[in-house]
Amino acid sequence: MTEQVPGKVDMDKLVSLCKRRGFIFPSSEIYGGLGACYDYGPLGAELKNNVKKAWWKAAVQDRDDMVGLDASILMHPQTWVASGHVEGFADPLVECKQCHQRWRADHIKDGKCPACGGELTEPRMFNLMFKTFVGPVEDEASVVYLRPETAQGIFVNFQNVLNSTRRKLPFGIAQMGKSFRNEITTGNFIFRMREFEQMEIEYFVKPGTDEQWFKHWVEQRFNWYSNLGIKKENLRLRQHTKDELAHYARDCYDIEYLFPIGWSELEGIANRTDFDLKQHSQYSGKDLSYFDEETKEHIMPYVIEPSAGVDRSVLAFLADSYDEEKDKEGLRVILRLHYALAPIKVAVLPLSRNEKLLPLSKEVYDSLRKCWMVQYDDAQSIGRRYRRQDEIGTPFCVTIDFQSVEDRQVTIRERDKMRQIRVPIEVLKATLEAKLCGESLEVLPPGGKKWLGFE
Numbered sequence: 225m226t227e228q229v230p231g232k233v234d235m236d237k238l239v240s241l242c243k244r245r246g247f248i249f250p251s252s253e254i255y256g257g258l259g260a261c262y263d264y265g266p267l268g269a270e271l272k273n274n275v276k277k278a279w280w281k282a283a284v285q286d287r288d289d290m291v292g293l294d295a296s297i298l299m300h301p302q303t304w305v306a307s308g309h310v311e312g313f314a315d316p317l318v319e320c321k322q323c324h325q326r327w328r329a330d331h332i333k334d335g336k337c338p339a340c341g342g343e344l345t346e347p348r349m350f351n352l353m354f355k356t357f358v359g360p361v362e363d364e365a366s367v368v369y370l371r372p373e374t375a376q377g378i379f380v381n382f383q384n385v386l387n388s389t390r391r392k393l394p395f396g397i398a399q400m401g402k403s404f405r406n407e408i409t410t411g412n413f414i415f416r417m418r419e420f421e422q423m424e425i426e427y428f429v430k431p432g433t434d435e436q437w438f439k440h441w442v443e444q445r446f447n448w449y450s451n452l453g454i455k456k457e458n459l460r461l462r463q464h465t466k467d468e469l470a471h472y473a474r475d476c477y478d479i480e481y482l483f484p485i486g487w488s489e490l491e492g493i494a495n496r497t498d499f500d501l502k503q504h505s506q507y508s509g510k511d512l513s514y515f516d517e518e519t520k521e522h523i524m525p526y527v528i529e530p531s532a533g534v535d536r537s538v539l540a541f542l543a544d545s546y547d548e549e550k551d552k553e554g555l556r557v558i559l560r561l562h563y564a565l566a567p568i569k570v571a572v573l574p575l576s577r578n579e580k581l582l583p584l585s586k587e588v589y590d591s592l593r594k595c596w597m598v599q600y601d602d603a604q605s606i607g608r609r610y611r612r613q614d615e616i617g618t619p620f621c622v623t624i625d626f627q628s629v630e631d632r633q634v635t636i637r638e639r640d641k642m643r644q645i646r647v648p649i650e651v652l653k654a655t656l657e658a659k660l661c662g663e664s665l666e667v668l669p670p671g672g673k674k675w676l677g678f679e
């Protein structure tokens with residue numbers, strides 16, 4: 225593992241919380257795991273889906289100029305020739321002559337093997353794409369690649385989307401899904417995986433308007449993370465230097481996050497000019513230009529590409545929301561996740577297992593679970609159950625006590641400041657909905673009151 229940033233949650237602590245509470249497990253762990261592959265457990269699957277939902281909402285649902293796409297992972301092999309991946313998607317690697325471990329040449333500082341200090345070979349290029357075969361014959365003619373990015377699925381469908389949706393420039397196509405890279409440097413949990421998910425946008429614009437749209441997307445994407453609760457001091461923009469830029473790119477910014485391992489890329493936003501559509505036009509022999517009805521000219525649109533990682537976002541949201549507080553029982557661990565991302569929105573907790581509380585508790589649980597992911601927990605003390613929910617980021621706990629059976633009122637307890645209000649059951653759903661949408665807990669529904677009950 226890389227060095228730990230002081231003041232940030234320890235990566236090992238995060239890994240252990242993820243394992244213990246069922247967010248993330250090593251892939252095929254009973255066989256010893258598979259390097260840089262991870263499985264999302266019950267809570268992780270919810271969190272990851274919520275990240276994707278939030279991205280789709282911002283990228284597609286909330287905009288008039290965007291549409292979605294879901295292209296296949298396996299694509300015609302020529303795609304990757306045209307995109308430059310067959311030729312150029314490679315890292316220079318060196319091998320240790322002693323222990324035979326391979327390392328990325330650009331990650332070696334003192335010319336020696338980081339594992340054993342041995343002598344290293346000269347760098348050799350290593351392609352990061354996974355190869356496989358279509359059909360029964362395993363020969364060169366049937367080679368296909370697992371896509372190393374989702375973007376190319378968008379470019380090859382540019383005309384299909386244009387023709388079927390009758391879009392005018394500027395417009396964009398968004399896609400999320402699995403990508404695969406045979407990464408060499410791994411080991412920072414879900415920061416760098418061999419199988420991961422991306423969320424990518426290709427935004428097509430008229431040449432000449434590209435710089436303005438580039439700025440727009442850098443801003444939009446930066447705000448997406450901070451609107452979802454990532455602290456601004458942990459986010460920064462880094463412009464690529466001239467020698468970092470791909471030969472076709474006019475400009476590129478990384479949105480970087482202060483991960484436990486240090487500042488690293490969370491998302492890249494590039495102005496890719498007309499490179500991709502031109503390449504695919506040339507290699508496929510199909511004209512991928514756009515007919516501008518105002519000027520009656522065929523033009524090759526420029527492309528702005530915001531390219532984000534689902535898993536890296538999950539890691540950033542987890543690291544940023546992790547908090548610890550000392551209290552009389554020891555340590556309270558809290559995931560202060562944005563409500564939109566929290567895997568479980570509400571927990572229903574009867575004060576005890578007493579059977580008098582059971583019918584009403586089940587009634588509340590059954591009615592709330594129709595709206596959100598809700599957990600029912602009646603094991604151990606109420607304090608412990610609150611702690612358990614805090615640790616997985618549940619925004620609200622609803623407690624049913626003996627008085628609830630008399631007056632049909634329940635207590636809502638919120639995660640961050642542990643404040644409590646008491647509300648009639650008939651307004652519970654509406655109250656929770658308003659609070660989950662951001663209404664302050666201080667706003668009381670009809671018949672509601674502040675509550676200083678059990679803690």
Ligand code: ATP
Nearest residue numbers: 407415416417420422489490491492531532533536
């Ligand atoms: P890096 O320099 O960290 O390898 P990259 O510049 O190769 O990343 P891009 O090709 O720009 O990454 O991919 C866009 C986004 O996809 C990245 O910002 C990251 O969030 C995500 N991503 C890329 N590779 C991986 C990976 N191996 N594991 C997890 N996420 C990844």
